[in-house]
Amino acid sequence: MPPRLSSLFLILILALAPVARSTAQSIRLPDIGDPSQAYFGPDEEQRMGLDILRQLRERGAVVDDVQSNEYLDSIGQSIAIYADQNGAPFTFFMVRDSSINAFALPYNFIGINAGLLLATQREDELAGVIAHEIAHVSQHHIVRAIADMKRMTLPMAAAMVAGAALAAASKQAGQAAMVGAMAAGAQHQISFTRANEQEADRIGMQLLARAGFDPRGMSDFFAKLERMAGGEARNRVPEMLLTHPRPENRAADTQDRIEIPPVRRTAPRDRKAYDLAKARVRVLATDDNNSLIRDIETLLAKGGYASETAERYAYALALRQAGRYDDAQRQVDRLLKNDPDRLAFRIEAAELALARENRTQGWRLFEEARQIYPDDFTLAMHYGRALATQGDPKLAMRLMQPHLRRRPNDPVLYASYAQAAQRSGDVAATHATMAEYHYLNGELLSAIEQLEQGLRNPGLSPNQEAQLRARLKRIRTEAIAQDLPVPKRDSP
Template identity: 35%
Template structure:
């Protein structure tokens, strides 16, 4: 796994040092993923984009690993590894499982991927963007196109151009397959300590001190080569990210602005010497990008209101403690006094979401209505057309309030119609699609819900929430076998294979399991067990 080159860290002698910042705080998660992370050997230190891209800017070139890198970690193997790591991440408490934020990040990131040179070529493909709860300004890339954004980074970004600079950097890492290249580099470097050990054994005959010097020198050379590879990769990631930003129409000065923000944040701890760091010095990176900006026409791009709404949700979810929520409320109240309309709208939206989380449904409704009203230009005031209207996110929060515990039956019944209209208005919103199913289940329309969910899982087979909703709908209808079969699929996507097999056994024993369903259960159990075997082989392959 590769991290975003924005957070400079010193790498230790073991590859486990490449763990992401947020995972170093989660011992349970780190234990569960230790084997995968160590074998991937590509931690969350942000890996840069390849210099071999025909569109890459001129500058230091990375070693050409060619077919060797492909053999070390093929695109298919890389994707499978990423999927397995994501299953573990989704089970961690710091995974920010918020549908609205996920929708925003994936729409925003997907637009960047569409203009990234070669991003949908050999690497495959499907990118997935997600968020983790961590105040550190960082992000990271996993094998197979999965890119994680820290909540602290989303909150700290002042413009979409700043956020685009980070995400473009990570997209560059993935599109250039730096994880495979890093593995190839490490396999080459592994020969250096071995050679040093042989020389040390020979030197020991004459002098034990000389033997130790040879041994440490060999290990040091291997480490130095890895750090040098990483620094060169980071430079290339910056350059490819710069190209993606330009192609996407974003203000490239956003990259410099964010670097300066990081530089300011790092002053508390100081920056490591260049020869010890896996990343170039921040000042060096700023100078490089500034030189490129001087040769690029300036662009202005209005930020979408969804950017500010997603930031507001992330701020509420960042710290759920009593003190954290109190500080969040104070921040929003201060934000209400700012002259920018987008800031005011986001503050009102944030107060609505905060009130919902605290169980004050009346306040949540009041603040949401104010936020929607603030989106409309005041009478007699000329205003530039907004980049977007935030309709999907407003509709999503509206449904969250309507479906909250304690709402009268008639409010829940009305949510079905509201959700149906929202889905038709915003067909690309995965969050609204799930809420539509939730509304139908809450209103007792179980047949409609299961019919709709069956269509959804055909399109989005990797969404465990859809299977959980299906299980809930089947349970309400007394369809026990189908309920356990749906839960089995949810457990598979969560990486809990033994639990999935248990659910299939429950389904097999259910009195309502038909002959056809029994056959499906048997076939699916064989597939899951085969998958378990493949995962073991995958772990061995990347060791």
């Protein structure tokens, strides 16, 4: 199988096929009414995107690591500013998956697999994939494909059920049947999807050039996929039954027009940020931390690395994760000596001090970092979460409060703020932010319960009560529309 699966077709198969509804791994799409419509309003797009994202979180597929997601966001936003955002901000997130893939969801949500980041060799390649997915969203490819898929899901799913049954008896026959079922569905929309992919490539390259990235990053990455998919695998699936044009065709196609978009001169990006992001994701994605430590030690001993700084950063993270605090400290000290103002290193030093139960030093290091980066979201989250659990919860709330309005789709932020609010005794804020946490994780009934509990608090101000009631009304309406068993209760 080619290393890059269809970012569009695969997510729709998972989202729409009724055969998957009996499993905990299914991703459900809400009922969007007439599937023949090619355009959905912003409310419908938002509901679809949030619903899929919630279910990805339920499956543990979203990597809730602030630094990794902020790095993706820095690239994505620098590209998205030149795209049609369809009235909604773009949200970029890391997916806990080792496969080389990325996908776009309605309402400007874009997921990047950890495996894709690790497979890139330079930031321009990563930016090329992100630009391609941004183009899918800006051109409404996703919602149009959903509408088209809705018309042919049932017969295709029935064929896939038969294929799954065959697979239980004969692996080879079952695989052939399931491939045939997917091919039948793809046949219905293949030219539509190929045209979209080519358009996303063309627009993505223009976006890359305008944002100051090298458009050759896109073609370079396609060429890499061609090499990775070499051998017999390339000839097993007919080209017209693939929802993406073959990587070699795309590489040639993008290479042919590489000179069309002139690259806009921008401030040079921080190359080290890319190396450090890859290093961090390597540690987050590993299933065997001890083996990773041994591999890094071998690389450092032999000098076989692309970036010594990135290897030592990964080493420090892995050592702390293994509880080897003294060894981790030596690596962090070395990193800070060479790059004392690097926020990632300052955060690691502070968190390492707290892990060693040296709170005085940990708070001092966090405060020193805050003097340099007073409004930084990454620092606010790391510092705020530490304060929420073992420090001053009111300071934690002050640090995170400004970001609640700026990042309304971040459940980790809401959970951290709720924890700080609970420790500080702010009952209204605790229930309000826990409600948002549950809402963003698809737990609408739990969100309703939190808001109702908050409204029972006798110490509410008129403004707090009005805000809680307004939010409760909206979530109850949404839950009823989804046929959830919303209990009828008297007003709290």
